[in-house]
Amino acid sequence: MIALTLAEIAAITDGDLRLVDPDISETTVSGVVDTDSRNMTPGGVFIAKPGAETDGHRFVAAAVTGGASVAVVEHIVDAQVSQVVVKDAVTALADLARAVVARVRAEGQLKIVGITGSNGKTTTKNLLARILEDEGETISPINSYNNEVGAPVTMLRVTDSTRYLVSEFGAAGPGSIAHLAGLVEPDIAIVLMVGMAHAGGFGGIEETARAKAELIAASRPGGTAVLNIDDSRVAAMRDAATAHDMHIVGFGQDGSADVRASDVQVAADGTRAVITTADATLPLHLKVLGAHHITNALAAIAAAGVLGVPLADAIARIETVQVAERWRMQPLGNDRVRIINDAYNASPDSMAAALRTLAQITGPDERTVAVLGAMSELGESAGEEHDRIGLLAVRLNIRRIVVVGPEARRLYLSVVGEGSWDSEAVHLPDQDAAYEYLRTELRDGDRVLVKSSNSVGLRHLGDRLGELFS
Incomplete structure (x- = not known):
C-alpha cells in the first residue's frame, strides 16, 4: 500500500482514531492490508472483519505479533495497537481501496483492467498479468480474490510505482460488480461470457447477464470494452458500452472479431490456434489444456493490445504459462x-x-x-x-x-x-x-x-x- 498516516486512514474510513501513543497520529504505514492476521507484515493494516464462522476481532493480537501497526475494528479490542473504530469493517476496507487507487491513479501512470464473466476470470487474469508484468509493475489477485474482501485487498497492493492493476470481479448478487468495479472505475472492461454459473442466485441467466453488464456501467467513460462476441449476451453489451462512450474491441472465433482465433486444435500438450488482429497473424501454443482457454487467451491478448503490447510479445509471454492456476485444468x-x-x-x-x-x-x-x-x-x-x-x-x-x-x-x-x-x-x-x-x-x-x-x-x-x- 502507499504510505498513509494513521490520521489519514481514520479520515478515509470515517473512523474514530484511538492511539496507543498520542504523538503518533502522523506516523505513516505502508504495509499489507488484509483481513487475515497470518498475512500481516511490519507496518501492516489489519481489518478486523466479523464473519459467519469467526470474528476478526479475536485475531487483533495475532496481527500485532505479525507486525500490524494499526487495526481497523468495529469495537475497541484489548490489544497494544492503535485502532480505527468504524461502523463496518468491510465498508472501511472498500473506502480505503477507493482512496488509495485514486491517489496512485492521479499520478497519471496507473491503468486498470476489470474482468468479469461466468467462467474464465482467473485464467484470463493470470494470462493478462503475465503479459503486462514485462511492461511494468503489475498487481493482480492472488487465487480468486474477486469478492467484497478479496477485490479491495488486491487493490490495496498498488504502490506509487504500479503501472497496471488487473482486478477480477465475481458477482455475489445484483449490484455487487457495480460496487466493486465502482471502487476503481476500470479503463478496460473485459466481459468473458454469460453462463449458468451462480444463475440460481440471480433468478436466471438473463439476470446474470445484467449483473455482468454492471462492469460496463462502472468503467471509465472513454475507456474500452473488450467483449466476447461469440457469446450473444456479451455481444449485446455493445449498446451499453457505446452509450457509456466506450470503445469496443471484440474477440472470439467469429470472423468479425477484432482479435480472433482460428484452426483451434486440442492435444495433450496444450491447445494451438492461429491468432489474427488488424496488424498481424501468428500461431499460439497455449500450454493450458482446453479449447475454452483460447477464449481467455484472446481476451488477454485483446486487452494487452489496447494497452499497446504487440501481438508477438503477448503470445510469446502467455506461451510461458504452464498452468492456469492450481486446480484448474x-x-x-x-x-x-x-x-x-x-x-x-x-x-x-x-x-x-x-x-x-x-x-x-x-x-x-x-x-x-x-x-x-x-x-x-x-x-x-x-x-x-x-x-x-x-x-x-x-x-x-x-x-x-x-x-x-x-x-x-x-x-x-x-x-x-x-x-x-x-x-x-x-x-x-x-x-x-x-x-x-x-x-x-x-x-x-x-x-x-x-x-x-x-x-x-x-x-x-x-x-x-x-x-x-x-
Whole structure:
C-alpha cells in the first residue's frame, strides 16, 4: 500500500482514531492490508472483519505479533495497537481501496483492467498479468480474490510505482460488480461470457447477464470494452458500452472479431490456434489444456493490445504459462496415468468444456475416466443441468464415469438412463470411497478428469490421485 498516516486512514474510513501513543497520529504505514492476521507484515493494516464462522476481532493480537501497526475494528479490542473504530469493517476496507487507487491513479501512470464473466476470470487474469508484468509493475489477485474482501485487498497492493492493476470481479448478487468495479472505475472492461454459473442466485441467466453488464456501467467513460462476441449476451453489451462512450474491441472465433482465433486444435500438450488482429497473424501454443482457454487467451491478448503490447510479445509471454492456476485444468500424475484436476469450480459450461477436452486429448488406445461431483448454485435449473452433463458424458463415450456424493446422484441417474451400465458408471458416497475405488480401478493408459464445484471438494481427491500416480 502507499504510505498513509494513521490520521489519514481514520479520515478515509470515517473512523474514530484511538492511539496507543498520542504523538503518533502522523506516523505513516505502508504495509499489507488484509483481513487475515497470518498475512500481516511490519507496518501492516489489519481489518478486523466479523464473519459467519469467526470474528476478526479475536485475531487483533495475532496481527500485532505479525507486525500490524494499526487495526481497523468495529469495537475497541484489548490489544497494544492503535485502532480505527468504524461502523463496518468491510465498508472501511472498500473506502480505503477507493482512496488509495485514486491517489496512485492521479499520478497519471496507473491503468486498470476489470474482468468479469461466468467462467474464465482467473485464467484470463493470470494470462493478462503475465503479459503486462514485462511492461511494468503489475498487481493482480492472488487465487480468486474477486469478492467484497478479496477485490479491495488486491487493490490495496498498488504502490506509487504500479503501472497496471488487473482486478477480477465475481458477482455475489445484483449490484455487487457495480460496487466493486465502482471502487476503481476500470479503463478496460473485459466481459468473458454469460453462463449458468451462480444463475440460481440471480433468478436466471438473463439476470446474470445484467449483473455482468454492471462492469460496463462502472468503467471509465472513454475507456474500452473488450467483449466476447461469440457469446450473444456479451455481444449485446455493445449498446451499453457505446452509450457509456466506450470503445469496443471484440474477440472470439467469429470472423468479425477484432482479435480472433482460428484452426483451434486440442492435444495433450496444450491447445494451438492461429491468432489474427488488424496488424498481424501468428500461431499460439497455449500450454493450458482446453479449447475454452483460447477464449481467455484472446481476451488477454485483446486487452494487452489496447494497452499497446504487440501481438508477438503477448503470445510469446502467455506461451510461458504452464498452468492456469492450481486446480484448474492442472495436469498431474505421470505418462501412464494422467490426472487433470479441474475441481476448483464447476458450472454447466465449464463442466462440458472439461469433458470435451478429456475426449479430445485421449488417444485411441487410452481410456477416458471422468470423476464428477455436483455443480452448485444452479437453483431451479440444477436437475436439468446435471441431466445435460450426464447425457454429454455418455455421448462423448467417456469409458468410466465415477460420480461422487449424494448431491450428484441426479447426474449418475442421467448417465445410467442414457445407457451406461455394467460398471461403466458408478456412484460413490464420498471422496474416500472414490479414492479407494480409483486406486484399484485406474490402469496404464487412463486419462482422468476430476471436476466438481469448489464446495464438493473433489480438488483434494484430484491431488491425492496425482500423488498416487506421480
